Amino acid sequence: MRVLVALGGNAMTGPGGSAAPHEQRHAIQKAMSHVADLVAAGHDVAITHGNGPQVGNILVKNELAAHVVPPVPLDWCGAQTQGTIGFTMLDALEASLARRGVERPVAAIVTRTLVDADDPGFTTPTKPVGRYLPREQAEPLMALGQIWEDRGEKGWRRVVASPEPLEVLDAHTLLTLMKAGYVVVAAGGGGVPVVRSDAATVHGVEAVIDKDLTAALLARAIDADALVIATDVPHAVVGWGTPDARPLERVTVAELEGYAAAGHFASGSMGPKVEAALRFLRSGGRRSIITALDQITEAVEHGVGTVIENPTPANDFGR
Numbered sequence: 001m002r003v004l005v006a007l008g009g010n011a012m013t014g015p016g017g018s019a020a021p022h023e024q025r026h027a028i029q030k031a032m033s034h035v036a037d038l039v040a041a042g043h044d045v046a047i048t049h050g051n052g053p054q055v056g057n058i059l060v061k062n063e064l065a066a067h068v069v070p071p072v073p074l075d076w077c078g079a080q081t082q083g084t085i086g087f088t089m090l091d092a093l094e095a096s097l098a099r100r101g102v103e104r105p106v107a108a109i110v111t112r113t114l115v116d117a118d119d120p121g122f123t124t125p126t127k128p129v130g131r132y133l134p135r136e137q138a139e140p141l142m143a144l145g146q147i148w149e150d151r152g153e154k155g156w157r158r159v160v161a162s163p164e165p166l167e168v169l170d171a172h173t174l175l176t177l178m179k180a181g182y183v184v185v186a187a188g189g190g191g192v193p194v195v196r197s198d199a200a201t202v203h204g205v206e207a208v209i210d211k212d213l214t215a216a217l218l219a220r221a222i223d224a225d226a227l228v229i230a231t232d233v234p235h236a237v238v239g240w241g242t243p244d245a246r247p248l249e250r251v252t253v254a255e256l257e258g259y260a261a262a263g264h265f266a267s268g269s270m271g272p273k274v275e276a277a278l279r280f281l282r283s284g285g286r287r288s289i290i291t292a293l294d295q296i297t298e299a300v301e302h303g304v305g306t307v308i309e310n311p312t313p314a315n316d317f318g319r
């Protein structure tokens with residue numbers, strides 16, 4: 001099977017979300033061990049990942065150095081973290097595959113994601129990023145054009161656009177590498193957000209893109225048999241935090257849409273994952289799975305986790 005594995009931020013950081021380099025390396029080594037199991041089982045695998053803590057680190061550096069050097073724009077933050085996480089994943093995955101006696105080349109792509117320059121998120125940014133600051137520390141950054149909001153007792157926090165992803169521009173490169181036998185890391189953090197300057201050129205913009213929504217686009221673009229959204233729980237759960245809580249196993253698209261409409265999935269955690277799973281299937285994908293990282297091979301081969309299947313997938317393309 002051709003599988004796109006979407007790794008959550010928990011797979012990139014240490015306990016409590018620590019983004020210290022040694023803890024990131026350890027977490028990535030653990031994640032790539034599970035991915036290597038999936039590759040060793042004979043599947044063609046692409047990987048995408050979050051980058052929130054890593055971008056957060058860069059934003060803190062921006063704040064501390066704002067009086068000395070201009071802040072790094074968000075599209076550069078995305079590209080930098082794609083490179084750093086990508087090469088760390090490659091090192092870890094190569095080592096994990098070697099331990100299993102598997103010979104597969106690996107690659108990472110700095111990936112761009114197209115968004116609409118007229119997306120309403122650019123005129124009304126709402127996505128909070130980075131840490132809270134007192135007003136006097138936020139003011140130098142506001143003077144550089146950033147938008148910050150007063151969040152009461154916690155202080156001020158930066159807000160940015162989070163436009164809808166429209167197209168993963170480098171999906172063709174990913175597909176070419178996969179056809180050549182590569183395991184590929186791509187579209188980290190949802191991809192570097194870009195808009196069209198004209199029919200032939202694009203340029204980066206100050207925004208962040210939801211990584212799970214980009215994963216749904218990318219999975220369809222490479223004609224994946226399955227989109228596997230790896231998280232820190234084995235299933236999506238309805239009635240979370242109540243006596244009626246129960247894990248979802250096999251569900252239909254209509255059933256999952258109903259649970260989502262009823263508000264069972266929080267917007268800051270499981271909500272985007274459920275929406276990504278649904279988008280992949282609505283666009284003609286075959287199967288979406290939400291499960292724990294350590295169960296991804298069992299999920300693909302034996303249906304472990306929350307499994308949503310499309311009874312009438314679109315015809316194959318891109319193979």
